Amino acid sequence: MSTTHQDTTSYSCLCFHSSIQSQFYGLPDDILRDNIFPFIEGIELISYFRLVCKKWQQIIRECPFSFNVGRKLGLELQTNEDFWNFCDDGLFFGMERAEFCEIGLGVMECFPYFENLQVLKLKKSLLSDDNSYYVSKLKGLKRLEIDHCVLEPKVFSYISQIQSLKELQLDKNYYNGELKNLTRLKHLKLLELVNCELELKDINLLLEFGSLSHLNLELNKIGNLHAECISNMRTLTFLGLNNTNITILSLEVLYLGFNEIDAEGVEYLVKMKTLKTLILNDNPIGQLGAVLISKLTNLRELNLTNTCMNDKGVEYISKMASLRDLQIGTNHMITKLGALYLSQMKNLQRLSVPATSINDQGVEFLVNLDSLQYLDARGLPLSIRGLETL
Known part of the structure; x- marks a missing residue:
């Protein structure tokens, strides 16, 4: 009797689920939720672990896990119906950290489902005026990292609506917008603008960040007028200004090599x-x-x-x-x-x-x-x- 590919796949999944369940059988729910599942990659949790039993599916909904989407998976998710089903089923409710590479509107439309997300990393993606709207819906976000992305004019306006944001990293991006909008982030403590070709008007805006304690401006040409502005920032405890990827530990230590x-x-x-x-x-x-x-x-x-x-x-x-x-x-x-x-x-x-x-x-x-x-x-x-x- 021949075995179909579907039968083989189902049998493999069944063995996988049985193996997982046998390893963790009898463990209390809080141990699974707080000490085991958070250390398993999110894509594994929602693709396989949730299928083990209904109890695990419910625990995963509450679990503070991380979700890392590389380039290949990022492109696949644009049209992946399972991903949308995961969102509808509430499987991303407990997710605290997520990293996406080369995604667009198809994935960002799901961001409102990430109700407990605290850290979001976006790489090599287009943040257009349309899809950046969905980033602004992450009302509990504490850290946002945007790296090697193209930022359209309204992006900073939408980011400024995330009042929970305490850390913002904008490294090596091409942007066409007003940094002034970011000064609305009243609770921002950390700001990194590495290799962003900042102009003097951008540096002057930094004085409006009243609560900023960590500032990194590496790989920007810092000149005399910039230095005058920075010297008036009294709340800083960390300042990075070096053009050679050397960071600064505090204002007892100041690196300004290779500037003008x-x-x-x-x-x-x-x-x-x-x-x-x-x-x-x-x-x-x-x-x-x-x-x-x-x-x-x-x-x-x-x-x-x-x-x-x-x-x-x-x-x-x-x-x-x-x-x-x-x-x-x-x-x-x-x-x-x-x-x-x-x-x-x-x-x-x-x-x-x-x-x-x-x-x-x-x-x-x-x-x-x-x-x-x-x-x-x-x-x-x-x-x-x-x-x-x-």
Whole structure:
């Protein structure tokens, strides 16, 4: 007697269900709901586990599970009747986290069914004026991540209607809308606008976020006027501004490398008196910038690599008694005179001066730093005598 494909599939599913049920048989409902099902991929729960028995189907409705839809499944769901049936049956009621890739209106129309969704990630999708309306229906959403998407003009207006939102991440998107709408999010604590080609008017809007504590603006060209604006944001505890994917842990630590900040921009930054680490490599701050930086009396680590620094600027830096780590390489205008100034920094523990013009005599000054534990002197114009001194 031949066995049809349908019979084989049914038999396999029956064996699968029996196997699952035998493993978890007798476990209390709350253990399944809170400690087991949340750690199983959502697509597995609603496709297979819910079929085991009616009790499990009800538990899954209440379970805080996650749902991850990659590109292939995202395209299939556009016309998948089962997906709509899952929605109608309330199987997404308990879902707390969802991630979708390359979806459109066909899936987003289901968002109102996700009543308890708290975290939503959207990747490589089109958020049009039509389908973004359904995102605004997620009234309990706390974190929204939109990555590599195309955002049409009304998207920010719809997002601003989600008053429960506390974290918003908009990375590497092409958008054609007004960021000003987002200032309506009165409870927003975290905002990431990475690689978004922000303009000065966008930066100025950030001052209107009264409750913002975490701001990440990496991979945006931050200049002097931007620095002035950011220096007035008093509620921040985390600030990311680096153009090299380096993040900032707090306002005791500020990374601003690889930007376009000169002495005028530094003038605004020195208002941050709590700074302990300041990274300003590859900015044209020059001697005047060093004069201003020397006013930061709590600074312990300073990176001025490739900043058009000269000996006179080093003289001001050398007066910073709190410094323990100084990186000042790739500044060819720093000579043996600069080394003489550096030798007066009795508390310095780490010093980097590669690719400067410090010669043999300058090295003799540096080795007299009793507290120095590390010295980077690569690429200096030294003779054999200078190398022996090291």
